[in-house]
Amino acid sequence: MLTATRSQATRRNSSYLRLLPLFPRLTWLLLGLPVLGGLLGVVLPAFGYFPDLGGDHLHLGHFWSLLAHPAVPGAVGLTLWTGLAATAISLALALLLAAAGHRTRWFQKLEHSLVPLLAVPHAAVALGLAFLIAPSGWFVRLLSPGLTGWDLPPEFVTVQDSWGLSLILGLVLKETPYLLLMTLAALPQVRASVMVRAGQALGYASVVAWWRLVLPQLYPLLRLPVFAVLAFSLSVVDVSLILGPTTPPPLAVLILQWINEPDLEFRFLAATGAVLLLNLTLVALAGTWLLERLVFHRFRGWMTSGRRKPAPFLKTAGRLASWLLPGLSGAGLLGLLLWSLTRRWPYPQSSPETWTLRNWLRHGPALADTVGTTLLIAGGSTLIALVLVVGCLENEQWRQVRMTPRSLWLLYLPLILPQAAFLFGVQVLAVKLRIDGTFAVVIWSHLLFVLPYCFLSLAESWRRLDSRFLTTARCLGHSPWQVLLRVRMPLLLRPLLVAAAIGIAVSVALYLPTLFAGAGRVATLTTEAVAHAAGADRRVIGVYGFLQALVPWLGLLFALLVSRLLFRNRQGMQG
Numbered sequence: 001m002l003t004a005t006r007s008q009a010t011r012r013n014s015s016y017l018r019l020l021p022l023f024p025r026l027t028w029l030l031l032g033l034p035v036l037g038g039l040l041g042v043v044l045p046a047f048g049y050f051p052d053l054g055g056d057h058l059h060l061g062h063f064w065s066l067l068a069h070p071a072v073p074g075a076v077g078l079t080l081w082t083g084l085a086a087t088a089i090s091l092a093l094a095l096l097l098a099a100a101g102h103r104t105r106w107f108q109k110l111e112h113s114l115v116p117l118l119a120v121p122h123a124a125v126a127l128g129l130a131f132l133i134a135p136s137g138w139f140v141r142l143l144s145p146g147l148t149g150w151d152l153p154p155e156f157v158t159v160q161d162s163w164g165l166s167l168i169l170g171l172v173l174k175e176t177p178y179l180l181l182m183t184l185a186a187l188p189q190v191r192a193s194v195m196v197r198a199g200q201a202l203g204y205a206s207v208v209a210w211w212r213l214v215l216p217q218l219y220p221l222l223r224l225p226v227f228a229v230l231a232f233s234l235s236v237v238d239v240s241l242i243l244g245p246t247t248p249p250p251l252a253v254l255i256l257q258w259i260n261e262p263d264l265e266f267r268f269l270a271a272t273g274a275v276l277l278l279n280l281t282l283v284a285l286a287g288t289w290l291l292e293r294l295v296f297h298r299f300r301g302w303m304t305s306g307r308r309k310p311a312p313f314l315k316t317a318g319r320l321a322s323w324l325l326p327g328l329s330g331a332g333l334l335g336l337l338l339w340s341l342t343r344r345w346p347y348p349q350s351s352p353e354t355w356t357l358r359n360w361l362r363h364g365p366a367l368a369d370t371v372g373t374t375l376l377i378a379g380g381s382t383l384i385a386l387v388l389v390v391g392c393l394e395n396e397q398w399r400q401v402r403m404t405p406r407s408l409w410l411l412y413l414p415l416i417l418p419q420a421a422f423l424f425g426v427q428v429l430a431v432k433l434r435i436d437g438t439f440a441v442v443i444w445s446h447l448l449f450v451l452p453y454c455f456l457s458l459a460e461s462w463r464r465l466d467s468r469f470l471t472t473a474r475c476l477g478h479s480p481w482q483v484l485l486r487v488r489m490p491l492l493l494r495p496l497l498v499a500a501a502i503g504i505a506v507s508v509a510l511y512l513p514t515l516f517a518g519a520g521r522v523a524t525l526t527t528e529a530v531a532h533a534a535g536a537d538r539r540v541i542g543v544y545g546f547l548q549a550l551v552p553w554l555g556l557l558f559a560l561l562v563s564r565l566l567f568r569n570r571q572g573m574q575g
Contacts, residue, residue: 016480017398023391027451028410030388034426034448035413041425042278045271052432053264062272069269074248076280082164082250083234084284086171091226093172093321094179098187099210100318102196110322111184117177117329119501119552121509123529126170126242127545128332131339131538133158133166136347138335144348153347160245167244171236173329175229179222185460186221190214207314216296223292224408227285228415234281235418238511238530251277252420256512259424270424278421285416333549339542359539367547374508374524374551377439381446382503385454386496390484392455393462397470398480411455414448419512427516437519445517446510450503457502461495462488493566497559505552525551 044050048059066072101107132138136153144150159166187193192214199209235252244250249257251273258270339345343356360367396402409416426445430436465488473487474480489496511526518527529544 020391020395020398023388023395024407027388027392028407030444031410031414031448031451034444035417035422037429038422038425039278039417041428042271042274042421043425045268045428046275048268050268050271053267055268062268066269066272066276071248071254072251072273072276075251075254076276078164078245078248079234079251079277079280080284082167082171082244083230086168086175086233087226087230087288089168089172090175090179090229091222093176093325094183095215096314096318097176097180097321098183099207099215100315101322102206102210103193107322110326113326114177114181114184115498115502115556116553117174117326118181119505119556120174120329120333120549121505121526121552122170122174122236123238123242123509123511123526123533124336124545124549125174125329125332126239127529127533127541128334128336128549129166129170129173129328130159130242130533131335131542132328132332133169138331138350141348141350150348159243162245162247164245164250167240167250170239170243171233173325174239175233176325179225179229182222182225183218186218187214189221190217192218219292219296223289224412224416226288228412230284230288231281231416231418234284235277235420237420238526241530242533251280252418255420255424256515274418274421274424277418281416281418281421333546336542336546336549339538340546342539342542359543363540363543367543370523370525370528371547371551373522374526375504377442377446377514377522377524378504378507380439380443381450381507382454382500384443384447385451385503386458386500388451389455389458389499390462393459394480394484396463411452415452423512423516427519430517431519436517437521439522442514442517442522445513446507449510449513450506453506454499454503458492458495458499461492465491494559494563497562498556501552501556501559504555508548508552 045053045055046062048055048057048062097107097110101110130137134140135156135158137158140148140150140153148154192210195213195217196206196209199213200206202209204212236250237252237256240250240253244253248254255270255273255277258266258273338352340359341355341357342352343354343358345352414422423445427436430441435441469487469491470483473483478486508524509526510524511530514522514524514527525544525548529541529548532540532544535541
């Protein structure tokens, strides 16, 4: 009897271990196929091959048409300027905050606000910022007419300005928290606290020691997140539609306009523009890598000079940035809420004259359907992503196979490539297979972006779990499957819930994947918020914009509260 039981346990163990290698292979398949197929679906039409539209041979004619288009030079210049500037400023602010706030109390408070800031979709931040800095926005209303003398909104342009400054500011507000969170996650790997204390023992100020000793070891770990931010900033569409210039627009917006043209010949031009955007992104990534080398070579002398001058302005600048970034985002979201509850708010009053719930009640049925669709897509893509991520991490643990740098690059591939460069091709393939506009394709397209974020948020907690718990469970006769369900997942419930909340937040914020894969027939909170942003009714924009921010927040709050309630008597398992 005992022998039979042991043989059954052995079979269960072996079947579980044989199943695990399938998860990384399935993950690469689900990520790689749409990206490679999407790139092929873009490159071939760019070179004229699109049989469904009469293109049956390869040629370069569409590239000459693209170069001759009057809007392209301005769009390319604007794309490079806004993308590079937003990335550089976001990285500088993230490093400044990390250096100035190292082991300080005010920085600990900032850390607690990072995840809520990350949960806010890009479009919601852009809409809130537009409400703040518009000529009739909240900032001007607070100062007028007493300090400005403006009884009417000023005529200068602050939103959709020709230089793209509002677009850069909107991207900085979103990307700085992300890069700062990646920085905080990487600091333990370089033993930042030990390095800073060693620098202080040698007479350096803590901020100076951080820049001289920690940063050179830290930046290689931040290279992939920086590349992801750069690629996104160069190809962002929803934020550009809200804050970016229109004459000309950024290249990604111009591509979207060509795709939406009734004349199908513009599809060739759109594909060619997508190839151009892909090449611009690759050039920008290569240039960033070369600039990184040049900067470190240029400042190597300063890092090793031994000068011990204090830098109090860095701490002051860091503290100021720690207030401005959450303050601007929070004020923008508060503005969305106020406008959603406004009946009448004439200029230059700083607060609404009359309040009402009619804006919410009027759009209630449409909001319910949109929220349901959004949650269905977000929940489906996040659930699939978590199953794949857990399977990949279990494969690492049981088979002792750590993810290689090449695999990590493949995981980041959908984030590094511009969305328009392959999602247009995914749409073409979906149309040919007659599956465009289905929920399955939309969930699949969201999975491309949800899965990397779920992996990044869960991997470190999964790997750092004390192996003695697992060894004890195995000694007590538990199978690997039982160890996963009864030991590992309960101990890692909070990281799992937070990863799920982050996945939902990423899915809710996706615009282009929903637009392309859904063929314009699938409406989510983000697509509706961006569509209403083109209108003049700030009340409707406030309703959709605030609800778009509220849904990810509620998901995050649920994740934090569940772990606290379940483990209210076990403090060590709450965080």
